[in-house]
Amino acid sequence: MKLITVLAPLIATGAALSIQTPLLAVDDKLAVPGNNTLYFCSDPSNYTLNVTRIDFDPRSPKKGETLHVETQGILRHPIVDGAKVQLTVKLQIGSALIPVYHQTIDVCEGEDDECPIKKGSITLTKDVELPGAIPNGKYAVNIDAKNGDDEESELLCLNTVLTFG
Numbered sequence: 001m002k003l004i005t006v007l008a009p010l011i012a013t014g015a016a017l018s019i020q021t022p023l024l025a026v027d028d029k030l031a032v033p034g035n036n037t038l039y040f041c042s043d044p045s046n047y048t049l050n051v052t053r054i055d056f057d058p059r060s061p062k063k064g065e066t067l068h069v070e071t072q073g074i075l076r077h078p079i080v081d082g083a084k085v086q087l088t089v090k091l092q093i094g095s096a097l098i099p100v101y102h103q104t105i106d107v108c109e110g111e112d113d114e115c116p117i118k119k120g121s122i123t124l125t126k127d128v129e130l131p132g133a134i135p136n137g138k139y140a141v142n143i144d145a146k147n148g149d150d151e152e153s154e155l156l157c158l159n160t161v162l163t164f165g
């Protein structure tokens with residue numbers, strides 16, 4: 001299941017050193033439960049995945065180390081073929097946010113990823129290797145997952161800011 005794998009390509013571009021206060025205006029009510037610095041993009045009440053918590057270990061990832069991510073939640077509906085994650089990374093330069101990386105990930109494509117993924121409790125774990133060489137900067141990260149149904153229902157949408165260097 002690739003929902004969490006979305007962090008990996010980000011790391012491949014040059015990985016997280018520390019995760020700090022978001023650049024984007026955020027509402028504490030949208031803070032994702034658990035030991036992390038993620039925010040929901042909007043009221044998550046109707047997201048297909050009801051996230052009960054996401055834990056980062058360590059909470060502030062370091063160069064050359066492994067970031068362990070554990071996500072727990074409840075799928076309100078099955079995840080069906082066509083589900084996609086859009087990962088967008090923007091670099092802050094002055095007051096501007098410049099897009100530097102974008103990737104679309106097919107959630108159901110890949111050897112271990114059988115869809116539909118049935119509704120109910122789900123736990124996803126992912127170890128992400130953080131390379132030693134990282135371009136310095138402050139990056140706004142958006143992870144937007146939509147289900148493969150006709151309405152392209154919002155599966156999950158998260159924002160965070162990563163500071164490299």
Ligand SMILES: *[C@@H]1O[C@H](CO)[C@@H](O)[C@H](O)[C@H]1NC(C)=O
Pocket residue numbers: 044045046050051052074
């Ligand atoms: C999400 O799941 C938890 C645990 O079952 C539940 O308490 C909570 O009400 C659910 N949230 C929503 C918005 O459905």
Ligand SMILES: *[C@@H]1O[C@H](CO)[C@@H](O)[C@H](O)[C@H]1NC(C)=O
Pocket residue numbers: 043044045046
């Ligand atoms: C969630 O869905 C219900 C039923 O469609 C709707 O009434 C409600 O406004 C939605 N909530 C949000 C936050 O979108």
Ligand SMILES: *[C@@H]1O[C@H](CO)[C@@H](O)[C@H](O)[C@H]1NC(C)=O
Pocket residue numbers: 035056057058059
């Ligand atoms: C968050 O995780 C770090 C290590 O991953 C741990 O040291 C810290 O105590 C945790 N904080 C909370 C509030 O659980």
